[in-house]
Amino acid sequence: MTSVVATNQTILVVGGGISGMTAALEAAETGKQVVLVESNPYLGGRTVQLYRYFPKMCHPTCGLEINLRRLKANPRIQVLTLAEVTGISGGKGAYSVSVKLKPRYVNSNCTACGECGKAVQTEIDDAFNYNLGKIKAAYLPSSMAYPQRYVIDPSIIGTPDAERAKAACKYDAVNLDDQEETISLNAGAIVWATGWQPYAAEKIVYYGYDRFPNVITNVEFERLADPHGPTGGKILRPSDGKEAKNVAFIQCAGSRDENHLRHCSRFCCMGSLKQTHYVEEAFGDAGKSTIYYIDIRAIDRFEDFYQKVQANPNVSFVKSKVARITQDKEGNPVCNGVNVEGYKRYATAHDLVVLAVGMEPSVKGIDIPAEVMSDSSGFIMADPANAGIFGAGCATNALDVNRSVQSATAAALRAIQVVNKVARAEV
Amino acid sequence: MSDLNQKMAAKYQNNFLKEIEEQAEMGEWVKMCMQCGLCSGSCPTNFQAGWDHPPQELFMMIRAGKRDEVLKSNSMWMCTSCYNCYVRCPRKVPVTHVMHGIAEYAYRIGQSPKNQPTQHLSKTFWDNCTKTGRVNEVKLTQSLYFKDGIGSGIKKAMEMQSVALGLVKAKRLNLMEAVGLSHKCKDIKGIHAMLAKANELEAKRQADKAKA
Numbered sequence: 078m079t080s081v082v083a084t085n086q087t088i089l090v091v092g093g094g095i096s097g098m099t100a101a102l103e104a105a106e107t108g109k110q111v112v113l114v115e116s117n118p119y120l121g122g123r124t125v126q127l128y129r130y131f132p133k134m135c136h137p138t139c140g141l142e143i144n145l146r147r148l149k150a151n152p153r154i155q156v157l158t159l160a161e162v163t164g165i166s167g168g169k170g171a172y173s174v175s176v177k178l179k180p181r182y183v184n185s186n187c188t189a190c191g192e193c194g195k196a197v198q199t200e201i202d203d204a205f206n207y208n209l210g211k212i213k214a215a216y217l218p219s220s221m222a223y224p225q226r227y228v229i230d231p232s233i234i235g236t237p238d239a240e241r242a243k244a245a246c247k248y249d250a251v252n253l254d255d256q257e258e259t260i261s262l263n264a265g266a267i268v269w270a271t272g273w274q275p276y277a278a279e280k281i282v283y284y285g286y287d288r289f290p291n292v293i294t295n296v297e298f299e300r301l302a303d304p305h306g307p308t309g310g311k312i313l314r315p316s317d318g319k320e321a322k323n324v325a326f327i328q329c330a331g332s333r334d335e336n337h338l339r340h341c342s343r344f345c346c347m348g349s350l351k352q353t354h355y356v357e358e359a360f361g362d363a364g365k366s367t368i369y370y371i372d373i374r375a376i377d378r379f380e381d382f383y384q385k386v387q388a389n390p391n392v393s394f395v396k397s398k399v400a401r402i403t404q405d406k407e408g409n410p411v412c413n414g415v416n417v418e419g420y421k422r423y424a425t426a427h428d429l430v431v432l433a434v435g436m437e438p439s440v441k442g443i444d445i446p447a448e449v450m451s452d453s454s455g456f457i458m459a460d461p462a463n464a465g466i467f468g469a470g471c472a473t474n475a476l477d478v479n480r481s482v483q484s485a486t487a488a489a490l491r492a493i494q495v496v497n498k499v500a501r502a503e504v
Numbered sequence: 505m506s507d508l509n510q511k512m513a514a515k516y517q518n519n520f521l522k523e524i525e526e527q528a529e530m531g532e533w534v535k536m537c538m539q540c541g542l543c544s545g546s547c548p549t550n551f552q553a554g555w556d557h558p559p560q561e562l563f564m565m566i567r568a569g570k571r572d573e574v575l576k577s578n579s580m581w582m583c584t585s586c587y588n589c590y591v592r593c594p595r596k597v598p599v600t601h602v603m604h605g606i607a608e609y610a611y612r613i614g615q616s617p618k619n620q621p622t623q624h625l626s627k628t629f630w631d632n633c634t635k636t637g638r639v640n641e642v643k644l645t646q647s648l649y650f651k652d653g654i655g656s657g658i659k660k661a662m663e664m665q666s667v668a669l670g671l672v673k674a675k676r677l678n679l680m681e682a683v684g685l686s687h688k689c690k691d692i693k694g695i696h697a698m699l700a701k702a703n704e705l706e707a708k709r710q711a712d713k714a715k716a
Contacts (some may be wrong), residue, residue, distance in 0.1 A: 281594070283546070329540070335593035371540040398547025398594070413543035420561045422545075 094122020096470025169465030180255035196245035210307030332435030342435030529605035543589035637689025
């Protein structure tokens with residue numbers, strides 16, 4: 078049985094992405110007890126699935142490493158991975174929370190030596206790489222994974238493969254009898270930081286995401302550019318493995334659209350501007366990018382980043398929302414539409430089309446086991462009726478990493494105020 | 505008709521957007537367009553040959569006050585009402601309806617292009633089907649074919665001969681309609697009363713609008 082120490086002065090943080098980690102660290106570093114709950118087997122969320130950040134083009138591993146050092150150095154944070162909040166009762170200052178823990182089948186003896194992965198034969202979809210490749214059913218989710226511990230996929234439990242993994246382990250770290258359990262814990266305040274998911278691109282029927290292999294999403298493109306990704310960092314298109322030197326980016330794929338996501342997702346313009354750098358980095362002057370846009374929203378102080386990309390002769394901009402993608406005989410995706418500058422029709426073939434899909438809040442359509450208010454897009458808002466639960470990061474709005482961190486710090490401060498009141502009442 | 509045009513032009517002076525918003529049905533949606541181009545990109549008609557201007561250009565011209573160019577344009581009349589633009593518009597602008605609204609307004613104030621085929625069809629179709637409550641297909645086709653004179657009418661009729669014969673064989677076309685023996689609604693009087701009432705309501709609505 079997993080034991081967690083938690084009282085009404087504890088802050089529960091739900092979601093271990095950049096926002097949840099930040100909220101947890103900020104609160105813990107002021108001396109608060111924090112329980113951090115994450116449904117993946119690792120921390121870092123969607124941020125660690127990026128190849129580089131804008132605007133400085135540095136790698137997320139850098140920021141993650143700093144946060145992990147802070148986390149490891151802080152005894153006040155208890156991290157629960159493969160964990161999901163299933164129930165919340167009580168109120169501000171005195172919540173009772175039940176958490177379901179899924180089995181990892183690997184205990185803390187694990188040294189991440191990788192022998193179990195070698196022994197296992199079954200392959201599963203690589204979720205970390207947005208299912209662009211396959212991995213063994215005993216796996217380390219990513220090279221930077223925290224905890225740095227293997228996971229055995231439940232699909233092989235009870236098969237000879239699981240026994241092979243167990244036999245290969247020299248450290249007695251594989252525990253095939255691991256069971257799902259539900260624990261309950263107390264918390265004075267809750268920070269809800271469950272983040273976002275990429276909009277389901279197949280719903281934009283006229284872009285044919287589910288029909289054309291060379292139409293991919295922006296999050297998938299991050300994985301293609303990453304040396305730890307399925308192609309080892311080579312930008313190869315899915316249909317035939319050809320180098321994708323002529324890449325189209327389609328902005329507002331789902332965002333700012335009453336038929337899909339009614340909000341502007343804010344990060345995607347900067348995301349695509351950033352990704353044109355990946356194309357140039359891979360192919361130099363042979364790499365050409367085309368951005369199809371309604372208007373470029375380089376939110377915040379990033380106009381200079383936009384202007385630099387605009388000045389790049391290898392990047393062209395077409396003011397038009399692409400109306401339809403077709404495919405030519407060579408398997409090249411063809412963008413069809415009307416250029417608003419001059420009102421001329423175009424049908425332009427590219428090697429690869431990247432849909433800059435927007436952010437859908439993870440909380441949308443999911444049953445948060447507590448009453449929270451949400452806006453018309455499903456992002457959660459501050460609820461005066463339930464004043465001990467605070468949203469943070471992309472659960473509350475479409476935000477980039479920088480703004481998520483700001484949002485998380487604000488949420489931590491609000492949570493600290495709640496538990497401070499509890500502390501004063503209990504003295 | 506041109507009086508009404510003068511009156512409207514004077515009333516709105518240089519604010520053509522306001523004129524469209526108030527006078528054309530669904531015209532109030534024009535300002536919602538964000539110029540993404542999805543409507544024209546999704547349009548199945550090849551407007552570069554057939555249309556003067558695609559929808560989002562027309563909307564921009566309205567905002568820019570290009571009154572004569574918009575009203576005299578054939579663009580609105582080329583719309584096939586496939587509704588692709590309306591279904592896809594990210595702002596839910598009812599593009600199809602706006603096009604028809606502008607077309608109807610241009611016609612109402614006598615500014616629409618003369619002898620425009622779809623305009624001719626609309627008018628002929630309406631007059632034809634309101635007579636008996638059912639369309640007299642032979643007379644409708646005749647009127648369309650002979651729009652530009654006897655010579656071109658005979659030529660078009662000859663071209664379509666096999667289609668017409670096929671329709672007759674399949675009992676989809678009754679040649680007796682040529683002499684007025686067409687199918688009719690049972691209660692023609694009722695239909696006419698209904699249409700008269702609708703006309704009355706619409707006339708009142710437009711009179712109110714013109715006054716406002």
